Amino acid sequence: xxxxxxIITTSVDGYxxxxxxxxxxxxxxxxxxxxxxxxxxxxxxEDDSRGKPSDDDAAWFEDxxxxxxxxxxxxxxYEASGHWGDRNPFGxxxxxxxxxxxxQPDSGGFTFINGTDEALGAAxxxxxxxxxxxxxxxxxxxxxxxAGLATHLTxxxxxxxxxxxxxxxxxxxxxxxxxxxxxxxxxxxxxxxYRVS
Amino acid sequence: xxxxxxIITTSVDGYxxxxxxxxxxxxxxxxxxxxxxxxxxxxxxEDDSRGKPSDDDAAWFEDxxxxxxxxxxxxxxYEASGHWGDRNPFGxxxxxxxxxxxxQPDSGGFTFINGTDEALGAAxxxxxxxxxxxxxxxxxxxxxxxAGLATHLTxxxxxxxxxxxxxxxxxxxxxxxxxxxxxxxxxxxxxxxYRVS
Numbered sequence: 001x002x003x004x005x006x007i008i009t010t011s012v013d014g015y016x017x018x019x020x021x022x023x024x025x026x027x028x029x030x031x032x033x034x035x036x037x038x039x040x041x042x043x044x045x046e047d048d049s050r051g052k053p054s055d056d057d058a059a060w061f062e063d064x065x066x067x068x069x070x071x072x073x074x075x076x077x078y079e080a081s082g083h084w085g086d087r088n089p090f091g092x093x094x095x096x097x098x099x100x101x102x103x104q105p106d107s108g109g110f111t112f113i114n115g116t117d118e119a120l121g122a123a124x125x126x127x128x129x130x131x132x133x134x135x136x137x138x139x140x141x142x143x144x145x146x147a148g149l150a151t152h153l154t155x156x157x158x159x160x161x162x163x164x165x166x167x168x169x170x171x172x173x174x175x176x177x178x179x180x181x182x183x184x185x186x187x188x189x190x191x192x193x194y195r196v197s
Numbered sequence: 198x199x200x201x202x203x204i205i206t207t208s209v210d211g212y213x214x215x216x217x218x219x220x221x222x223x224x225x226x227x228x229x230x231x232x233x234x235x236x237x238x239x240x241x242x243e244d245d246s247r248g249k250p251s252d253d254d255a256a257w258f259e260d261x262x263x264x265x266x267x268x269x270x271x272x273x274x275y276e277a278s279g280h281w282g283d284r285n286p287f288g289x290x291x292x293x294x295x296x297x298x299x300x301q302p303d304s305g306g307f308t309f310i311n312g313t314d315e316a317l318g319a320a321x322x323x324x325x326x327x328x329x330x331x332x333x334x335x336x337x338x339x340x341x342x343x344a345g346l347a348t349h350l351t352x353x354x355x356x357x358x359x360x361x362x363x364x365x366x367x368x369x370x371x372x373x374x375x376x377x378x379x380x381x382x383x384x385x386x387x388x389x390x391y392r393v394s
Contacts, residue, residue, distance in 0.1 A: 161371070177230075
C-alpha cells in the first residue's frame with residue numbers, strides 16, 4: 001500500500017483560502033496568490049490563460065504524479081475549482097466526498113462518494129499500491145487526520161499572511177506528533193513534508 | 198539600523214503554547230515539545246537540568262547571538278519564563294512590554310516599558326545597529342506586524358499538531374505579502390525566514 005498524504009497549500013497564518021471562497025469564488029477575495037506556485041507566478045481567475053509552474057514546482061508536480069495512485073477531495077473543492085473544466089485532470093481516479101453522490105456527472109472521470117472514510121477506502125483500493133492524495137478542503141483533511149488515516153502531511157506554504165479566510169486547522173482538537181521528512185523552498189512556496197505517527 | 202525580526206516557535210497548526218499556558222505554567226499542558234529544539238530533545242519543566250541545543254540549533258543560536266542588539270518581549274513571556282531566573286540571559290538589552298513599568302525589578306537587566314511601540318523604539322536605540330528580536334508573546338508579535346514595524350518574520354516550526362492553545366495569528370486581520378529568505382530544517386524544527394514587505 002502507498003502513502004495516504006494529506007496535502008494542501010496554506011498561507012503563513014494557516015489559511016487555505018481567503019475570505020469569501022466557495023463555488024464560483026475560487027480561493028476567495030484576492031486569494032489567488034496562495035496558488036502562485038501552481039502557475040509560475042501571479043495569476044487571476046479572470047485571466048484568459050494561466051502560466052505553468054516554474055522549475056522546482058514543475059519538478060515537484062512531475063515527481064508527485066509519478067507516485068500518485070488516486071486523489072480524494074471534498075465537494076466544495078470540486079465546486080470551487082469549477083469541476084476542473086468537467087474533466088478529471090489528475091490522470092488517476094478522483095473521489096469526491098459528498099452527501100449527494102447521486103449528483104455525480106456521467107462523464108468527466110469523477111466518482112462521488114458519501115463519507116470521507118468511504119472515499120479513502122475506495123481511493124486506496126483504486127491506487128494500485130501508489131500514493132493517495134487528500135487534497136482538501138480543510139474539513140476533509142481534518143477528518144482524515146482525526147481518523148488517523150493519513151500517513152503523511154505535506155503543507156505547501158505560500159509567502160503571505162492573509163489575515164482571514166478558511167483556516168486549515170480550525171476546530172481541530174487532536175494532538176499529533178509528526179516526524180520531519182524535509183523542508184524545501186521553491187521560488188514561490190515552501191514544501192514541508194511530515195510523517196504522521 | 199539592523200533588522201527588526203519577529204521570531205517565535207509555533208506548532209504546525211500555528212500555536213505558540215499549548216492550552217493553559219501562563220505564569221508558572223510555562224508553555225501550557227504538555228507544551229514542552231514546542232521547544233525541544235532549544236534543549237536538544239525532549240525535556241520537562243520539572244526536570245532538574247536541561248539539555249543543550251544540538252548541532253544545527255546550536256549553530257543557529259550562535260549566529261543569531263552574533264547579530265543581536267536588543268530583545269523585546271511581553272510581560273506574559275517574561276513571567277512564563279520565570280523571569281529567566283531573574284537574570285537577562287540574552288547578553289543584550291531586554292525590554293519587557295507591560296502596563297505596569299513601575300514593577301521593574303532593580304536588578305537582572307530587565308527594562309520594563311509601557312507600549313510595544315515604545316519598547317521597540319528603545320530597543321532600536323539600544324541595539325547599536327544590530328538586530329532587534331521581538332520574541333513574543335503572540336500579542337506583541339501581532340502588534341509589531343500590524344504596525345508595520347517588523348522587517349522580518351522568522352517562524353520556527355516544531356513537528357507537532359497541538360490541537361489547541363494560544364494561536365500566533367489569532368485575531369490578526371492584516372494582509373502581509375512576504376518574501377521568502379530561506380527554509381532550513383534541523384533535527385528538531387524547521388526555520389522559515391521571511392522579509393516583511
